[in-house]
Amino acid sequence: MTLKDGKTGMTLRVDSIGESGLKERLMTMGMLPGTKIKVLRSAPLGDPIAIGLRSYNLAIRRKDAEQIQVTAI
C-alpha cells in the first residue's frame, strides 16, 4: 500500500520512496525506509494529510503521499 491509502490512526513503516523531486526533501526531514509514521488526520476536504514522524508533524498532499510505499504495523 502507499501512504495515500493510510487511514487516520494507523501506524505505518516506510518501505520505499518513489523517485520524485520530493524524495530528497522527505529523506532530509527524516523519512527513510524503515521510519515509523503515524497518520494523524486529514484536512477538511480529505487532502492534505497530517502525519507524525520522529516526534514532529508534517503535512503532505495525497498526490505526493502516493509515492511512499508503506506497510501497516
Added chain:
Amino acid sequence: MSGSLSVALTGNPNTGKSTIFNELTGARQKIGNWPGVTVDKKVGYVRHNDKDIMIVDLPGTYSVNARSPEERIVIDYLMENHTDLVVDVVDSSNIERNLFLTLQLLEKGIPLIIDLNMQDEAKKRGIKIDVKKLEKFLGFPVLLTVARDGSSLKNMLNVFTSISMEGYGPSEKLQDHIAKAKEIESTVTDEKARQEQLIELRYAFIDEILRESVTFSHVGTTTSEKIDHVLANGILAIPAFLLIMYAVFQITFEWIGQPIADFVDELVNDQFLGWASETLADAGVADWMQSLVCDGIIGGVGSVITFVPLIFILFFCLSFLDGTGYMARVAFIMDPIMRRCGLTGKGVMPLMMGFGCGVPSIMGARALDTEKDRMLSIMAAPFLTCGAKLPIMALFAAMFFPDDAANVVFAMYVVGVVMAIVSTKLLSHTTFKDDNSTFLLELPPYRMPDMKTVLLETWDKGKGYLVKAGTIIFLGCVILWFLSAFNSEGMVEDLNDSFLASIGSVIGSLFVFQGFGNWEAGAAVLSGVLAKESVVSTIGILYGMPDISAEAEDAVETAEAMLGTGMGSAFTPLSAIAFMVFSQLYTPCVTALGTIKKEAGGFKWMVFAAVYMFVLAWVVSLLVYQIGSLLGF
C-alpha cells in the same frame, strides 16, 4: 576583557531561533536583504560583559544542500565568514530531525555551540537529554535554553563572552562518522545516490546519539494534538478558521484599530491642520504656500497616516497567529481550496495581509516553495481590497447606495477575491505553466508567541507604510496639488482650467464606455497609481470638498455632503459601480509596483503587472457597465 565578537545563529525553522535573536538583540537590529536574493538578512547587536556582540540570524533551514537560496546563504555565510561563534539552535522536543543539520554542519568542519532550546516543551513531551553525554558524544559544547526565559538567555550571553572554541573538537565517534561521509562523497559518483547514502548515514548516526544520550518516556496526547483535533480536523476546521478571521477583521476595523485611527484622524486633520493653517496665516505666507501645505501635504499625508493604526493592528493579529503555529494549520486546511484556485495553502497568510496592504503581501510570497507559487501569489495580491481602497468603496457605496452601503462594500471585497482567483487560473494556464507545485509543511506544536518577536515583525511589515506616507505620497500630494492649482499660464482660479483637468480629460476619455468618462474621474484614476489613498482625496478636492475624510467610518456624512456637489450628477449608480470595480482591480500603486519589481525579479514583471491589471480592470468594468445598461439599471 573587552573587544568585539561575531556570532551566527543557525538551525531548523520553528526552533525558536528568531525568538532567541529578538530577545538577545531587541530593537538593535537591521533587517536587509542578502545580495541578489529576496531573503531577509537580520543582523542585531548586543553589549555584554564589555564586549560588543554582533549576531547574524541566518535563515532557518532543514539542511544545507544548497538546494534553495536560504540553504545556499547559510552554507556560504558559514564557510566564507569566519564568525567567532556559530550557534546551532535545536528544538529539543524534536531533536532527531534537528540533529540532521547539526551533523551536516559538523561534517563541513564548522565548530558549533549546540543550543538545546525549548527545554520546557521537551520536558512536557517526556524527552530528557543528557547534556554531558551529548557533549562527549560529539565533542562540542551543549547549552540548554528556554527562549522566553531571560536567565537562560543571559547564561547564553555569558557563554558567548567566555567560551573558547579552541578547547573543542570532534570526538572519535564523530571523526569516524565524518570519515565515512567523506568516503561516500569520494566514491559514490551518482549525485542522487550519494545524497541518499549520506542522509541514511546521518540518520543512522543520529539514532546512535539518541540511544546514548536521550531518553523518551511515553506521555499521553499532547495539548497540540488536542487543539488540532478541533482546529485542523474534519469539517469543523473551516468554520473555526472563518470565525478566527472574522475576529481578526473585527479587531482591526471595529474594536481596536478603528478607534485608534479615529483618534489619529482627529489629531492630524482637525488639530494639527487647524494649528498649521493658523500659524501659516499668522506668519503671513503667500496663499499658494498655505494651500500647498494645508490642502496638498497635510490633507494627503494625513489621510495616509490615519490608516497606519489599521494596518499595524491587522499585521499584529496575523503575526500573533503566525507565532502560535496556527497559520501552518490554516495552510493545511485551506490547501485543497487554494489549490483549486491555482494557489497553495501556504499562500493564505501572505494573501491575508493583502487586505491590509499589498506591499507586505507581495513580500510574503517569499515563503512559498516554488517559483510558480510565488509569482501567482504576487500577481494575485494586488486584486484584494487593501486598506487604501476601502475608503473609495465606502464613499461611493454610501453616496449611491445609501440603503445597501455595507452590502455593496462587501460585494467589492468579493469582486476582488473572485478576480484574484480568475486571474490566477488564467495566469497558471498561460504565463506560469510548467512547474509542479508540491506541498510539504511542518506543523509545529502550538506555542504562546513571544511578544517581542510579534511586535518586531509587526513593525517590520508595517513600517513600509509609514515610509510610503513620508516619501511617495508626500511627493504625489505636491505634484497633484501643483497640477490642480496651475496651468501653463500660472496659477488658476478655476480647477477646470488646470493642468489636472487637461490630463484628467485625456485619461477620462478612456472610460467613456464605462460611464465615468469625466475628467475628475480620470484625474482620480491617475492619482490612484501614485497611491490608492489619493483617489478619494483627489475626488474631494476636485468636487470642491478639500477636507474630505478618507475614513470609511465617516463615509455616510461625507456622502451626504458630496451629493450636494457636482459628483452627485457626474455618476449614476451603475457608473459608480463600474468605477468601484475598476478601482478595485486596476494597476497597483507605485509602491506595490516597486515591490513587484523586487520580488518577482525584474522590471518586465512590474510592467506586466501594471498593464495586465489595467487592461483586466478596464474590461471588467466595461462589462459591468454595458451589461448593467442592457439590463436596464
